[in-house]
Amino acid sequence: MAATRRLAAILAADVAGYSRLVEADEEGTLGRLKALRAEVVDPKIASHKGRIVKTTGDGLLVEFSSVVDALRCAAEVQAAMAERNGPLPRDRRIDFRIGIHQGDIVAEDGDIFGDGVNVAARLEGLAEPGGICVSARVQEDAAGRLDLTFEDLGGHNLKNIVRPVRVYRVPIARTAVTAPLPLPDKPSIAVLPFQNLSGDPEQEYFADGMVEEISTALSRIRWLFVIARNSSFAYxxxxxxxxxxxxxxxxxxxxxxxxxxxxxxxxxxxQLI
Incomplete structure (x- = not known):
């Protein structure tokens, strides 16, 4: 089939901490993920006229003709996942990270390619577990058309993307009042982003890199549970x-x-609190 070019809204999603979940309980994780796909994710995609382009072990790529449909689908999936995860201990929760971008794509033999796909995948990587990140194009098209808010995270230099992309976080309302999360059985820690007191914006990279190094070093301690970077960097x-x-x-x-x-x-x- 000849390649065709079109404008589309692309949703990329993956499971946060998938390798850790599989290592802890491969059979149980795969079974729960299969059930979530069948009962929550796939029906939501179908109801909002999305097309699942491809799936991987822990993720999927979906094409929508409308930004509104893509974002509404993402918000409903994350809200449903939050409700399902509520009673579960943190180390057994399956959390999706979702990125959405609107851009030009090339479709061929049922697959899609192009910057539209690449940007959506990079935005997914910026989302926190259970969260959604979108590009400025999506925000501009959806603002005022959905009962959602957008938190401006500023411009980001995404891997293999030439121009900076302005990124927005989409907070998802939780049902009822969110109760404090149960503490893991072993000691647990979150390493928050360090403040840059140098007055030099370029030192932000150094400060963020320092936090990543600390988190990586702590995560090597088997008896210590370290919160994922994306969750900590939400602050x-x-x-x-x-x-x-x-x-x-x-x-x-x-x-x-x-x-x-x-x-x-x-x-x-x-300072340790």
Missing amino acids: KGKSPDLRQVGRELGVRYVLEGSVRKGGSRVRITA
Whole structure:
């Protein structure tokens, strides 16, 4: 079949922490994921006129003709998943991360290619577990047409994408009042983004890299549960109450800090709560 070009809304989704879930309980994880696809995800996609282009072990790529349909589908899926995950301990929850972009695609032999697909996949990687990230194109088209809000995360340089993409987070309303998450059986910690006190925006990369290194080092400790980076970075640029953060993320400890660079010297401070 000859290749055709068209404008489409692309939804990319994957399961956060899939490898960890499979390692802990392969048969149970695959069974629960299959049930969620059959009972929640696939019916929502069909009801909003989406087409599942391809699936992987932990993710899927979906094409919609309408941005509104794509975003409404994503919001309903995440709301349903939050309700299902509510009673489960954190280490057994299946959380999807979703990215949506509207762009030009090339369709051939049932598959789709192009920047529209690539950007959606990168946005998915920026979303927190249970969250949705969209591009400015999606935000502009959907604003005022859906009962959703958009939190501006600023411009991002996405891997293999030439131009910066403005990213928006779409908060999903939880049913009723969200109860504090149950604490894992083993010690648990969230490493929040460190503040850049240098007055130099370029030092943001250094500060974020420092947090990633700390999180990676801590995650190697078998008896310590470390919250995923995407969940912790949802608090970037904010000044939250750390005890409230602990309750929201379901961890016993929260690490915060700051980075200040002056000349050839760097000062890093950290506080464990």
